[in-house]
Amino acid sequence: xxxxxxxxxxxxxxxxxxxxxxLTRNVIDYSxxxxxxxxxxxxxxxxxxxxxxxxxxxKQTLSLxxxxxxxxxxxxxxxxxxxxxxxxxxxxxxxxxxxxPLELGDIxxxxxxxxxxxxxAFEAAAEMMTRIKQSVPIWKKEYWADGGSDWxxxxxx
Amino acid sequence: xxAPLKISVxxxxxxxxxxxxxxLIWEIPSGATIGEFRGLLEARFPDILRERLxxxxxxxxxxxxxxxxxxxxxxxxxxxxxxxx
Numbered sequence: 143x144x145x146x147x148x149x150x151x152x153x154x155x156x157x158x159x160x161x162x163x164x165l166t167r168n169v170i171d172y173s174x175x176x177x178x179x180x181x182x183x184x185x186x187x188x189x190x191x192x193x194x195x196x197x198x199x200x201k202q203t204l205s206l207x208x209x210x211x212x213x214x215x216x217x218x219x220x221x222x223x224x225x226x227x228x229x230x231x232x233x234x235x236x237x238x239x240x241x242x243p244l245e246l247g248d249i250x251x252x253x254x255x256x257x258x259x260x261x262x263a264f265e266a267a268a269e270m271m272t273r274i275k276q277s278v279p280i281w282k283k284e285y286w287a288d289g290g291s292d293w294x295x296x297x298x299x
Numbered sequence: 300x301x302a303p304l305k306i307s308v309x310x311x312x313x314x315x316x317x318x319x320x321x322x323l324i325w326e327i328p329s330g331a332t333i334g335e336f337r338g339l340l341e342a343r344f345p346d347i348l349r350e351r352l353x354x355x356x357x358x359x360x361x362x363x364x365x366x367x368x369x370x371x372x373x374x375x376x377x378x379x380x381x382x383x384x
Binding site: 192210276 | 315379384
């Protein structure tokens, strides 16, 4: 359980004995995400936090908002994580993605990966983040300091 | 040609703004493929082409192929390239 107090407000969550995945509109408690994967048979835990950056080139961000197709996002996340378990000797994985409005510095995504040795955890965390950015149906809308706003569509146009 | 299919189409992000709704109920020709549906969507909402917005289409919660034939109980979803993480 990532955060028991959210039990009713957090509708999108998937758990198995080896992973826990969730979408939340609440602030992500990253220490709980990390504790979620710590186990005696894993000698390595790699954690990644994706946070809201103030400047993209010279454009200044005021805030941003994430929207998801939540059922499909959870299903794509599950496929990415299950595939990683087949490719690397992992022990546990936890991924939580934030939705709704976020402020500068907020955590948009937290991932923790546990494996017996560090190389697998480093590689799997990096590769899962790449795949999440390619296929999980979540979209970011940036609100700029100049008053404008844009949906971010990497690779488009 | 049999009766048209009534399908539900969920719309997200910029596609939700262009269509003005998060869910369209739409009658399409029986036997239509995902590719043909894409053409109908672009014809009905010209802003998609005007903005050169790439549209991804999912069928029952999975990315669809252009040649997939749409069936009566299918739930489609259309959305732009993803930008989470």
